[in-house]
Amino acid sequence: KHQWRSGFAKAYQELEIGRTLQGMVDHDKINNETQADYLGGFLAYSAGYPVFDNRAALLDKIYKTYPFPEVDTTGAYPSLNDRKALAQKSEEKLKDLVLVFEVGNLLAAIGQYDDARVFFKHILIDYQGREIYNNLGVITVLEALEYFPESERKYRLPLELDMTFGAGSKDGFGDKEERRAKLLREAISYFNNAISMDPDYAPAYLNKACAYYMLEDNDRAAFYAGVEAKRNPGQFPKTKTDAQVLMAMLTARGGDLEAAIQQLEQLETPSAVALYNLNQMKQTPIPAGRKPDGPDAYDIDSVKPYDLTNFDRQYRRERKEIELFEALDFRIWTPEQVDGLSASTVYMVKSPNNPSLYLQLTDAGHPGELYDGFKAGTPRSELTDLYGEPKTSIELPTGEIMVYKEVLLLLGQKGQLSRWANYRFK
Incomplete structure (x- = not known):
């Protein structure tokens, strides 16, 4: 679509609007090249190429091989330094999109379909x-x-x-x-x-x-x-x-x-x-389990479940925010931001249509345990023997999400516990 303005200006050069647009064509070049650098990276990533891994070094090789001047005197191209900075920003944006993607899936498992839809449509802007x-x-x-x-x-x-x-x-x-x-x-x-x-x-x-x-x-x-x-x-x-x-x-x-x-x-x-x-x-009755109410929400990284809803007030300055559609407020606290977190991330989703959701999800390989002594690697049969079959279960190509009241259990390919989360509404 980058050629629309120049093509229109050429086709209607006898009109005043055509001549006006023709005068703007040169200014389009820098915009087009910058957009190509940014969106091109996400398109390459979606095709399976890890272009965000050390992209700055790739740019250095491109400029040296062809060779291009590091600063374009015509003003039609970004400078090499700007392209490197843009690559770094794009990598940061990708990491944000991964977080949005992960929480969107958990919102779907919990049944927050409207909010989950917003999360995925937000990703589609770039990826x-x-x-x-x-x-x-x-x-x-x-x-x-x-x-x-x-x-x-x-x-x-x-x-x-x-x-x-x-x-x-x-x-x-x-x-x-x-x-x-x-x-x-x-x-x-x-x-x-x-x-x-x-x-x-x-x-x-x-x-x-x-x-x-x-x-x-x-x-x-x-x-x-x-x-x-x-x-x-x-x-x-x-x-x-x-x-x-x-x-x-x-x-x-x-x-x-x-x-x-x-x-x-x-x-x-x-x-x-x-x-x-x-x-x-x-027509075989499904065993209820020895704890029919399911697992209790238990501390993750020393964060007590009932303190989750106070996280925003307690760590107001440490939070990261991502702006989403439809007035949806998405806040994130990572181990890099909060000293008390070591192997988990806390999320808050504030929606105008639903109660605010607070969710704490363990990282893969979290060293801790659930309240009943279960930890990463526990087989599904042991979980259901104690907690019974969850009312809601979402299949994954590589496992399953078991949804209990205020607790999510994520299973891997072998049907073993891999990650878990506490969640609460406020």
């Missing part, structure tokens, strides 16, 4: 990645599920949020059936965007199949789950398993419950959603 569109679609399907009666939500859908970094508004019109159908069609458009960026991105095919399942378009659901979601099993082995779960759900919907049960029982590595749905099909 158009497949996982962003995929997760926007998942959020939209989850929101649509709220408009289905409990009788139609017997099974858990194997929807997969992508936690690796790499929806439409409620218009108030129509009944529940119309609104949920609209949301599901919108979700499919997000999954299509993710697929267009990477045709081998299996989670988007699976999630698209889930949306068609909810629309009762069984043929399309079977095609995307039974064929397309099996792409790239080396990178997405769990997605292939979760796709088989949806195929079993389709079999059950078709009236052959015994065959559906057999499909789930024959899975080599059944996921949590597979076991949950198997219990539902067999």
Whole structure:
């Protein structure tokens, strides 16, 4: 789009507006080059190139090899020093986007769909990645599920949020059936965007199949789950398993419950959603666990859960803020900013539509323990034996988020605890 002004000025040079724009073309060059440096970095990153790693050294090599003057006397290009500074700023912005992405996923798990949608749309300003569109679609399907009666939500859908970094508004019109159908069609458009960026991105095919399942378009659901979601099993082995779960759900919907049960029982590595749905099909009661109320929120890095809501007042000067759409206030406290934190980060999301959310998330490899002695590496079976099956569980291509009251448990590929979080509303 950088050529629009010069092209328009040339085509309409006989008009006063054309001559005026022609006089501004030279000033566009520095703007265009700066924008190319900034957005080009994010586009390269989304394509899989680690351009933010030591980008300043890369610029030095480019200027030396071609060679370019370090300062352009025509004023059409940024100086080398400015480009290095811009590269550093871009790297800092990327780190901010990673934080926004991570919290957006946790907001989705908690059920704060409106706020999560804002987080992902904020990222899309600079970074158009497949996982962003995929997760926007998942959020939209989850929101649509709220408009289905409990009788139609017997099974858990194997929807997969992508936690690796790499929806439409409620218009108030129509009944529940119309609104949920609209949301599901919108979700499919997000999954299509993710697929267009990477045709081998299996989670988007699976999630698209889930949306068609909810629309009762069984043929399309079977095609995307039974064929397309099996792409790239080396990178997405769990997605292939979760796709088989949806195929079993389709079999059950078709009236052959015994065959559906057999499909789930024959899975080599059944996921949590597979076991949950198997219990539902067999009408087997799900064990409540020895602590039916779930895990207690416990200190992380010596921060007591009830002190989380005072964090903003206590560490007002240490916080970092990221401006988001729709008057959403996002604040962050990291170990680099707060002496009391060693291996966790505290977040606050203040929304005009929802109560303020405070969340403390451990880093990977956090050395501490949960209240009951569990720590990183604890298998899921031990967690559910004590706490029971969570009311809400979100699948990931590499694990799961188990949602309990005021506690989130994040599991890795082997179904073992990897990270956890306390969260509270104020």
